Amino acid sequence: MNEYSNPERAEILTQALPYIQRYTGKVVVVKYGGNAMINEELKQQVMEDIVLLWLIGVKVVLVHGGGPEITDMMNKLGKKSEFVDGLRVTDEETIEIVQMVLTGKVNKSLVNLLEMKGGNAIGLSGTDARLIEASMKDERLGFVGDVIKINIDPVMGLLERGYIPVISTIGCDKEGNVYNINGDTAAAHIAGALDAERLIMMTDIDGILEDMDDPDTLIPELTISEAQMLYEKGIISGGMIPKVDCCIEAINKGVKNVVILDGRISHSILMELLTNEGAGTLIKADEEEIY
Secondary structure: OOOOOHHHHHHHHHHOHHHHHHHOOOEEEEEEOOHHHHOHHHHHHHHHHHHHHHHOOOEEEEEEOOHHHHHHHHHHOOOOOOEEOOEEOEOHHHHHHHHHHHHHHHHHHHHHHHHHOOOOEEEEEOOHHHOEEEEEOOHHHEOEEEEEEEOOHHHHHHHHOOOEEEEEOEEEOOOOOEEEOOHHHHHHHHHHHOOOOEEEEEEOOOOOEOOOOOHHHEOOEEEHHHHHHHHHHOOOOOOHHHHHHHHHHHHHOOOOEEEEEEOOOOOHHHHHHHOOOOOEEEEEOOOOOOO
């Protein structure tokens, strides 16, 4: 038995109209990783959300990580993962594994899923056309990179031709060295280069909480200035600091606003963009009004 009658379904669709009008023709960058990537049911829903947005004219760019898959492959190959300050130590052997997993297994599987859902997608890595130019971040980390420059032309070309670009976060320098790039950092730079309407950071948490042990204290929206005050109060702390830093960097580079989205919620992307009920914390410039 259907939960909604046909008139009720039609009414629900009309309620999404103002949001569709806002985002049609605009660029939305989705940084995808975490539990929403590991859980097969959630993965299917994320792909459905992206294809639906694409079908209504939103220019979606999917930027993905794949940390758990990299760790799993390293374990299979008998290589232990090491981390410094939350970043994977990446020697020559590890960067080969990272390339294999991100640009091969993960990237192509996401492209395939989007195609199966009815979308047109093409996979890219940051080394294609030197999309992500990088330099070594810290010798202690090996081939872990900082983003120096984004060559956005190949992404723009795909968007103009009606494709969904799917980007793995591998970068390179002018000498041909390949680097593992933090997914949030890469997404912030790519979204900035695209002047994206919104950057969605999918995570495994509710968003920014006033009390990290109480999900009812979720902060649904804040400005950069308010975020700075939360740093000082210690409310934004630990692993949330670099994520919020990336959000602020994206806004400073021209992204209209950024949302730290709870990817554990079914169809959270559609909830965030096409309804008045979000699923995380939205960060905006001090002077911007959100509607």
